[in-house]
Amino acid sequence: MSREPYLGKPSSLRSVRGSSGAPTERSTGTMTDYELIRSKRRSLELRVLEDGRVQVRAPQRASLRMVQAFVDSRSQWIHSQQQRQASRPRQRWQDGASFPFRGQPLTMDVSAGRSAVAVSGGYLQIRVADPDSEAAVQQTLEGWLRKQARSLFEDSITRQFSWFASQGYSRPALRVKKMRTRWGSLSAKGYINLNMALLQYPPAALDYVVMHELCHLQHMDHGPGFHALMDARMPDWRQHKQLLDQPFFQP
Numbered sequence: 001m002s003r004e005p006y007l008g009k010p011s012s013l014r015s016v017r018g019s020s021g022a023p024t025e026r027s028t029g030t031m032t033d034y035e036l037i038r039s040k041r042r043s044l045e046l047r048v049l050e051d052g053r054v055q056v057r058a059p060q061r062a063s064l065r066m067v068q069a070f071v072d073s074r075s076q077w078i079h080s081q082q083q084r085q086a087s088r089p090r091q092r093w094q095d096g097a098s099f100p101f102r103g104q105p106l107t108m109d110v111s112a113g114r115s116a117v118a119v120s121g122g123y124l125q126i127r128v129a130d131p132d133s134e135a136a137v138q139q140t141l142e143g144w145l146r147k148q149a150r151s152l153f154e155d156s157i158t159r160q161f162s163w164f165a166s167q168g169y170s171r172p173a174l175r176v177k178k179m180r181t182r183w184g185s186l187s188a189k190g191y192i193n194l195n196m197a198l199l200q201y202p203p204a205a206l207d208y209v210v211m212h213e214l215c216h217l218q219h220m221d222h223g224p225g226f227h228a229l230m231d232a233r234m235p236d237w238r239q240h241k242q243l244l245d246q247p248f249f250q251p
Helices: 064-073 075-087 134-166 196-200 203-215 224-233 237-245
Strands: 012-017 023-028 034-039 045-048 054-059 098-101 104-112 116-120 123-128 173-177 184-186 191-195
Touching (some): 045 075, 064 075, 104 134, 116 134, 123 134, 134 173, 134 191, 134 196, 134 203, 191 196, 196 203, 203 224, 203 237
Parallel strands (some): 034 054, 104 123, 173 191
Antiparallel strands (some): 023 034, 045 054, 098 104, 116 123, 184 191
């Protein structure tokens, strides 16, 4: 979109049922439509999907006026996220295509053979039964990336957790995920969830996200205490955070 959308009061809402079975409503008659998904949740959540569509998740009893006010209050964020998604390059999964790994662009070297992936020089050497199938190349590479993510993410956690252990905190269990709207999260159940796409960015970006989530062990919000702890544990975290502004493809 070339300009910030006007998110006026929807003229109508059409009820449907989403793929998850949750009841949904779609606004029509506005310059920017959004999909409203109601569920047994306590808070409102706004998402801008990969194709630029806007999705709002709301409690069952949240009024449309409340939902609309929430969307209106985030109009600038919606616009910036839609621009970010529009500028995100489409990844090709074929011989000669480029793929960023650990902040370095690598060229895919795809050939026939038993499924395997290796990094050699500036190349991602990918062996797959059907080298002409982009789906097969993607599946093989993503399988390899997931294994790399688990090893590299665990290493980042290990390097940065010692101080938190000294404060009596238990090390959270790692879960590697594909996430469209977050780089990471820390759950109350003791999991640290990290986005597999962090593999495409320089190691400092991964360390920043890991430190961010570990700091939530002590401060669950993003208040002054949280930022003070980030400053103490990683003084240059703001520079590391800026590395994530590059719109790499998210597998």
